Amino acid sequence: MAHPDELVASARRLLLQNYQQQPIVLERGEGVWLWDVTGRRYLDLTAGIAACPLGHSHPKLVTAIAEQAHRLIHVSNLFFIEPQIRLAERLAALAAPSMGPVRAFFCNSGGEANEAAIKLAKRFQTTTQGRADRIEVLSFEGSFHGRTIATVALTGQEKYRAGFGPLVEWARILPWPLHAEDGLDAITEHTAAVIVEPIQAEGGIRVPPAGFLKALRERCTTTGTVLIFDEVQTGIGRTGGWFGHQLEGIAPDIMSLAKGLAGGVPIGAILANERVATGFVPGSHASTFGGNPLACAAALCVLETIETESLLDHVEKMGAHLRAGLARLVTRFPDRALEVRGRGLLAGLALPGDAAPIVRRCREQSGVLLSVAGGSVVRFAPALLVSPRELDQGLIALEEALSLP
Ligand SMILES: Cc1ncc(COP(=O)(O)O)c(C=O)c1O
Incomplete structure (x- = not known):
């Protein structure tokens, strides 16, 4: 050795x-x-x-991965994948109390999940809703949303952005948190989407003040802005609810997940409510490995074990x-x-x-x-x-x- x-x-x-x-x-x-x-x-x-x-x-996860690997590791999304369908069903049941009926898309990481969420929100606004003026996506100072160009552009920490500019012109970072009503005025009828972490994790485990996320939800509803919760770090039981937002009594239009979902096997996911989910049609978005049998079998085991234990x-x-x-x-x-x-x-x-x-x-x-x-x-x-x-x-x-x- x-x-x-x-x-x-x-x-x-x-x-x-x-x-x-x-x-x-x-x-x-x-x-x-x-x-x-x-x-x-x-x-x-x-x-x-x-x-x-x-x-x-964990012995249950090792067994689930080994059994799935023996049966089938990967096929493309050109075909239906049973563990993926079962995982979508399970996640939909967990999200239903806050989000109502949702649809899922699977990918491989948190950054990719946020990228998918942003693309879905933008396409929903510009194409499904026919609002070509709604292109701006907002995020908050201190946030972290990933390392792709779009998610870096929306990450509110200069150290992650430096050297990659000019970044996308439709991304804008707001102060965090927005205290007064007039702060929320930055979100308008022309804003496509807002992305926010229920707790800023990489930014220093910063919990927003009581009422902030609820006020944000209300403002997005009033302006027709898609609200994305980045639950990559707060989701899958980490904060004591299945998803961080469920402890706040509010719901996003789209939620992104990754990290804990498959217990260490790479996976990412978004769940979108039925209305916003119409933003994607065949060909709008894809991922070769997204939702493959191995990752989905692992995720199903993680969700089941969190529940049974x-x-x-x-x-x-x-x-x-x-x-x-x-x-x-x-x-x-x-x-x-x-x-x-x-x-x-x-x-x-x-x-x-x-x-x-x-x-x-x-x-x-x-x-x-x-x-x-x-x-x-x-x-x-x-x-x-x-x-x-x-x-x-x-x-x-x-x-x-x-x-x-
Ligand atoms: C809130 C949040 N969003 C997105 C990401 C990016 O996830 P990944 O590294 O899987 O792309 C992270 C990673 O730390 C995160 O904490």
């Missing part, structure tokens, strides 16, 4: 240097635990950045436990920890400065893996089946990292 230093050196030589990677090579996982190639064990509280709700190598209730309880532990750190280190953010198992501890050194200390000293959100926030996004003991172990690691001079 190659030495980890050799592997890291090869990675630095062979891969485009677009990631800031931590210098460990992970090899194996089980539940919330990971092992690197040297045999060192880590407590993983990142879950592949919120992409592994069932943790690593009552993980939504568990997320509520674990989220409260985690936030209480983080709040104790704010009390203990008032100068080093500013506030607790988040909902369910998407939680963050905001620091006064760069969170990367603290995250590094947790890994080096305690073998606990965490990630940074928004530069200064330590993010916890563990598997949904994490136990209180495992969370406590993460909290102790963070406490030790904060204690050091």
Whole structure:
């Protein structure tokens, strides 16, 4: 087996240097635990950045993937795919309480799902509705919607946009959140769509003030603007409801999903209400791998396991436990920890400065893996089946990292 230093050196030589990677090579996982190639064990509280709700190598997911792989891995969307139809049915049932009847489109990632949502909204406005003037799409400062050109144009953080301009002229970024009524006036009868995260995740686990999303929904309804909720990070149980918006008592016209949906197998999806779904006709949009049998079988297993193991209730309880532990750190280190953010198992501890050194200390000293959100926030996004003991172990690691001079 190659030495980890050799592997890291090869990675630095062979891969485009677009990631800031931590210098460990992970090899194996089980539940919330990971092992690197040297045999060192880590407590993983990142879950592949919120992409592994069932943790690593969950036996049910392994079986579902293996069984599907034996039967059929991939066929194109030139033909009907049974697991895709069953997944659409399952997602529609979960979305129905808030969104009513929906239709699904499947792709491979969050960025692609948002790209599809934006295209659907634009085509619905310009073509189905015959409103060629409705081309502008709005988003918010601090948001993150992906790395494609359109989603970068709508990502409200300069560091992700720099060097890629000029970006699309129909994208505009609004202040976040829009407090007063006059702020919402930026959304007009000429706005095609607005895209928003129910909680800004990459932006630093920023929960919008109470009433903001509801006011946004009302303004979009009044102006005939398509409202897109980017639930790539908040969806699939992460915040304690099936989808983040369902805790707010409101619904989008289109919702995008990815990350946790297939437990680590690449997938993306949009769900659109029946009206807006008419924006796509045969040929409007497509994806070679989107909704293939393997990814859909994995997603069906994830949804079923979240349900049968009552993980939504568990997320509520674990989220409260985690936030209480983080709040104790704010009390203990008032100068080093500013506030607790988040909902369910998407939680963050905001620091006064760069969170990367603290995250590094947790890994080096305690073998606990965490990630940074928004530069200064330590993010916890563990598997949904994490136990209180495992969370406590993460909290102790963070406490030790904060204690050091
Ligand atoms: C809210 C949100 N939207 C979109 C994306 C992009 O997803 P992907 O990396 O799968 O393209 C992310 C990824 O972090 C995200 O958090």
